[in-house]
Amino acid sequence: MSSEKAVTLRVNGNEVNIITPAHRTLLEALRHEGFVEIKSGCEKGDCGACAVLLDGVPVDSCITLAWHAEGRDVTTIKGLGNSDSPDPLQKAFIETGGAQCGYCTPGMIIAAKALLNENPEPSLDDIKKALSGNLCRCTGYTKIFEAVQIAAEDLRKEGEAA
């Protein structure tokens, strides 16, 4: 047992080394390293603003310890795409107005990405269930669900074309 530990993980494919005490959350540790695209909302697992993919699985980084990410792969919204080459989800959120203030958007898109990876043809109910741990105070959700449906369709078309 030791109070501080050096932890190596990968964020969006790049190795990151941090020295951190046991009680530091992955959210705090990564924001401190400059990954401020991960948003801090409730810090108790309610809102999903802090969601990242950990080895491909979406988790709330505010209730995940940095130590528990040792040797693992973290994907943030920036790992999915950027303005030059956006992920179909990012594109669809822009087109539908699925993002207003944008605070919930990184976590929302991470949770949606995990859904589409597992289920390329989700029903509206599947989408609602997959996003039930992500709160949005602006959009009323309708545009968000629409964006996920559009992205799912785009991804299917992409798949057919390939």
Place this chain on the structure above:
Amino acid sequence: MLPRFELSQPQTLPEALKALAGGVGQPLAGGTNLFPDLRGGREKGDTFISLSQVGELRYIEHTDNRVTLGSGATISDILRDPQMKIAAPALVAASDIFAGAMVRNAATIGGNVCCGSPSADSVPPLLTLGADVTLASASGERTLPLDEFYLDYKKTVMKPDELLASISWTPPTPGSAHLFYKLSRRKGDAITITGISVLVEAEGGKCKTVRIALGSVAPTIFRAHEAEGMLAGRVLTSELIEEAAQSAAGQCKPISDNRASAEYRLLTAHSLTRRLLRQAWKQAS
């Protein structure tokens, strides 16, 4: 920010049990209860023993006539297991509306059972399956019915040097009904106001086995043994079901909180037990 604490990260079960035997340190599984509680000051503790790396605890096993869930299996693991729909239909129903996707990926069944919360959603379905819990310590193992595990609000029979290793049960016979109903403000990411599970096995037109468990309506989740006794071996008429539901409600000791009043909990415990018994009898008979 979480309060400062020390954390050990055992890699194997013997290492974890040895750490627990030291007398300092509490198990940490998914942290979905512990971290919000530590942050909110509802939980104290400066030393934790992380079970996340103990691979021996994370499994689901189906053998001939027994299902065993390692305590480290997550709620998502339960949902992903194709056989669980038959082995524990109500547990799957409870897992399906448990928290949100991210919490389901971290939350373990062991943490849900051990937290001792009256609103732990996996517990009513496990109680109606007649599940056993196996506790392990450095000096050995013991297995007891889950029905004997809870002592009081957030109090269990577990000793400080023990951890929950696994939960096991015999799957319901084909044709029986195993149901769960969660009354809450919304479908996803909500804390249960009243949570009821019922199991009914019928044979020769009569109710052979019946188990009823009620959550969020007393300091602990409990089996309504008296009500079960009224129904076992009988044909479940509406009158009989009503009497049993009344008896179950009579055992409730609900509190009022920001989710619902005690009166509402009592009323819904009664009506939902009746509804689930009717539905289960119809399905099984």
